[in-house]
Amino acid sequence: MLEIxxxxxxxxxxxxxxxxxxxxxxxxxxxxxxxxxxxSGKSTLSYVLSGKDGYEVTAGSATLGGKDILDMExxxxxxxxxxxxxxxxxxxxxxxxxTFLRTAVNAQRKSRGEDEMSAAEFLKVIRAKAKELKxxxxxxxxxxxxxxxxxxxxxxxxxxMAMLEPKMCILDETDSGLDVDAMKLxxxxxxxxxxxxxxxxxITHYQRLLDHIKPDVVHIMADGRIVKSGGPELALxxxxxxxxDILAEVA
Amino acid sequence: MGLPELKQTATDALxxxxxxxEGGWSAQARxxxxxxLQAMGLPSRRDEYWxxxxxxxxxxxxxxxxVAFQIEDPLVFGGIDRLKIVFVDGVFDADASxxxxxxxxxxxxxxxxxxxxxxxAKDLYxxxxxxxxxxxxxxxxxxxxxxxxxxxxxxxxxxVSRPVSLIYHHAxxxxxxxxxxxxxxxxxxxMTLLENGPAxxxxxxxxxxxxxxxxxxxHVRAQGRDHDRRAAxxxxxxxxxxxxxxxxxLTANGVLTxxxxxxxxxxxxxxxHVAGACVGDGDFHHxxxxxVTHDAVNCExxxxxxxxxRNGATGVFQGKILVRxxxxxxxxxxxxxxxxxxxxxxxxxxxxxxxxxxxxxxxHGSTSGAIDEDALFYLRSRGVEExxxxxLLTLAFLAEAVDEIEDEALAADILARLEAWLARRS
Numbered sequence: 236m237l238e239i240x241x242x243x244x245x246x247x248x249x250x251x252x253x254x255x256x257x258x259x260x261x262x263x264x265x266x267x268x269x270x271x272x273x274x275s276g277k278s279t280l281s282y283v284l285s286g287k288d289g290y291e292v293t294a295g296s297a298t299l300g301g302k303d304i305l306d307m308e309x310x311x312x313x314x315x316x317x318x319x320x321x322x323x324x325x326x327x328x329x330x331x332x333x334t335f336l337r338t339a340v341n342a343q344r345k346s347r348g349e350d351e352m353s354a355a356e357f358l359k360v361i362r363a364k365a366k367e368l369k370x371x372x373x374x375x376x377x378x379x380x381x382x383x384x385x386x387x388x389x390x391x392x393x394x395x396m397a398m399l400e401p402k403m404c405i406l407d408e409t410d411s412g413l414d415v416d417a418m419k420l421x422x423x424x425x426x427x428x429x430x431x432x433x434x435x436x437x438i439t440h441y442q443r444l445l446d447h448i449k450p451d452v453v454h455i456m457a458d459g460r461i462v463k464s465g466g467p468e469l470a471l472x473x474x475x476x477x478x479x480d481i482l483a484e485v486a
Numbered sequence: 487m488g489l490p491e492l493k494q495t496a497t498d499a500l501x502x503x504x505x506x507x508e509g510g511w512s513a514q515a516r517x518x519x520x521x522x523l524q525a526m527g528l529p530s531r532r533d534e535y536w537x538x539x540x541x542x543x544x545x546x547x548x549x550x551x552x553v554a555f556q557i558e559d560p561l562v563f564g565g566i567d568r569l570k571i572v573f574v575d576g577v578f579d580a581d582a583s584x585x586x587x588x589x590x591x592x593x594x595x596x597x598x599x600x601x602x603x604x605x606x607a608k609d610l611y612x613x614x615x616x617x618x619x620x621x622x623x624x625x626x627x628x629x630x631x632x633x634x635x636x637x638x639x640x641x642x643x644x645x646v647s648r649p650v651s652l653i654y655h656h657a658x659x660x661x662x663x664x665x666x667x668x669x670x671x672x673x674x675x676x677m678t679l680l681e682n683g684p685a686x687x688x689x690x691x692x693x694x695x696x697x698x699x700x701x702x703x704x705h706v707r708a709q710g711r712d713h714d715r716r717a718a719x720x721x722x723x724x725x726x727x728x729x730x731x732x733x734x735x736l737t738a739n740g741v742l743t744x745x746x747x748x749x750x751x752x753x754x755x756x757x758x759h760v761a762g763a764c765v766g767d768g769d770f771h772h773x774x775x776x777x778v779t780h781d782a783v784n785c786e787x788x789x790x791x792x793x794x795x796r797n798g799a800t801g802v803f804q805g806k807i808l809v810r811x812x813x814x815x816x817x818x819x820x821x822x823x824x825x826x827x828x829x830x831x832x833x834x835x836x837x838x839x840x841x842x843x844x845x846x847x848x849x850h851g852s853t854s855g856a857i858d859e860d861a862l863f864y865l866r867s868r869g870v871e872e873x874x875x876x877x878l879l880t881l882a883f884l885a886e887a888v889d890e891i892e893d894e895a896l897a898a899d900i901l902a903r904l905e906a907w908l909a910r911r912s
Contacts, residue, residue, distance in 0.1 A: 338874070
């Protein structure tokens with residue numbers, strides 16, 4: 236599904252290398268987790284994959300379903316099936332949440348040559364999905380993320396994911412700022428989307444999210460590279476011993 | 487003391503081309519308007535309130551040429567049930583206008599009534615304009631009072647079911663129109679006034695609105711179309727106790743527009759909202775100059791002005807809230823913001839507060855900025871293409887101003903104009 240080969244990335248503004256040869260393949264139907272200390276390049280990886288400005292790819296490739304995504308505009312990547320759940324979802328005053336979602340759903344459908352969803356159909360679908368995430372009508376009407384609590388913002392990200400039905404979901408520290416109940420709600424939203432045709436890349440600092448979203452593979456990232464990969468037990472090892480042991484071991 | 491020489495010359499040059507309508511009930515007010523104008527002279531770049539806007543084309547003896555723009559789009563407010571009054575280059579078009587009778591008000595034309603000696607508008611015509619000359623001079627309004635060739639006089643006695651819609655067509659390339667409207671709302675009366683159209687190559691318009699206690703005046707205006715048109719407009723409003731004044735203006739295109747709004751809250755518990763959304767592309771200069779005076783207790787005023795500018799367009803905002811000594815419990819709000827879609831455009835703002843009462847809440851803010859890159863990326867990451875995402879954020883920026891329109895159908899119509907304007911741009 237998602238194939239990253241020898242990806243090297245530096246900041247556009249300064250000559251600073253962030254990713255130094257990332258290799259990673261996420262298969263359809265699988266959940267991969269990336270853990271790693273602060274500054275290891277986890278969030279950069281998510282931004283580079285989704286097409287944010289400010290990063291320059293100096294070497295390597297990233298493909299989604301065999302298509303090179305690095306030359307695509309962010310909206311083209313989205314239409315190709317990539318979705319990033321933001322660590323810090325952006326507030327957009329003046330744009331209603333519902334309008335935003337409908338615009339996004341229909342923009343993607345249009346670029347894939349599909350018919351737009353009618354207002355009635357959209358309403359029916361969104362109501363059902365919002366209910367599962369305990370998102371009320373008021374949150375749907377309010378401007379995108381404006382005045383939302385941390386938990387509401389993350390739930391709203393998952394709602395977008397559920398509506399857009401991407402092939403490849405990247406979750407960037409979706410657990411940050413969430414209490415246990417909110418995390419469970421978000422995790423069950425993610426789990427509901429687990430599907431044989433869909434891949435997940437879950438970026439997190441902590442093992443606790445992985446108690447709820449069970450990964451197939453866990454990667455440890457440090458200093459711009461994946462330094463170790465393993466099964467779910469790797470996350471437990473991090474939880475118990477921190478990163479120091481693993482980093483010492485691979486150094 | 488005489489005027490500075492240049493001012494005197496400019497004033498004499500313009501006045502020599504104008505002819506004052508003679509006699510009738512308005513003669514005295516017109517003569518007084520001319521006296522005011524001659525005492526202050528026409529505006530020049532040196533005047534405090536004309537620093538950001540060049541007045542020369544507004545005061546030149548001849549109107550600069552402006553081609554009337556022909557586009558296929560239907561006119562704004564087309565789907566609204568309204569009483570239509572049509573002017574072409576400032577000349578009343580009886581055939582295109584509706585019957586002027588409507589329950590709850592009387593409508594007359596200034597030109598029609600001119601010969602009479604007695605008229606209800608005699609006590610109002612030019613009165614609010616004259617009061618609005620201090621502390622800031624507004625010479626183009628005094629000129630208008632003296633020389634207006636026509637206008638609409640509306641006396642509102644009840645609650646009016648349909649909006650009165652003034653439609654200003656532009657035909658001749660050098661047309662110069664001066665219209666003066668007076669609206670008097672009796673106690674508890676209520677009306678909606680719509681205005682739209684480019685009007686003329688050069689348009690000078692004054693609207694005086696006297697709102698009695700508990701009356702309500704709603705105003706939605708769309709100035710657009712012709713790229714080369716020029717306009718200097720003034721609204722003078724007086725508000726009685728518990729009365730409401732709400733005015734919204736959309737400005738799209740036009741090489742030069744100066745909209746002044748002078749509001750005096752004279753009765754307790756009155757509410758005045760004035761808002762504007764303007765979109766400018768290229769050779770476009772838009773100036774909103776607003777002066778709100780609180781002269782009564784517990785009144786609320788809001789000024790909400792949003793400007794979207796690109797390709798070298800210029801936006802100006804000069805807004806003032808004056809709170810007099812006894813105007814306690816005043817709630818004043820003023821916001822002026824511009825969205826600069828490129829580095830060539832500019833926004834010049836002069837927000838002012840002058841407060842003499844001690845128990846008031848007044849806030850003001852003015853900002854100027856580009857599209858929020860984070861928001862743009864967020865939208866694009868969800869599959870919305872860049873142009874559509876930019877348009878969505880641009881409309882979101884304008885929303886606070888458009889939200890000031892209470893009537894949903896009118897708001898939808900204005901929004902559709904803005905969407906069409908954005909859609910025409912790549």
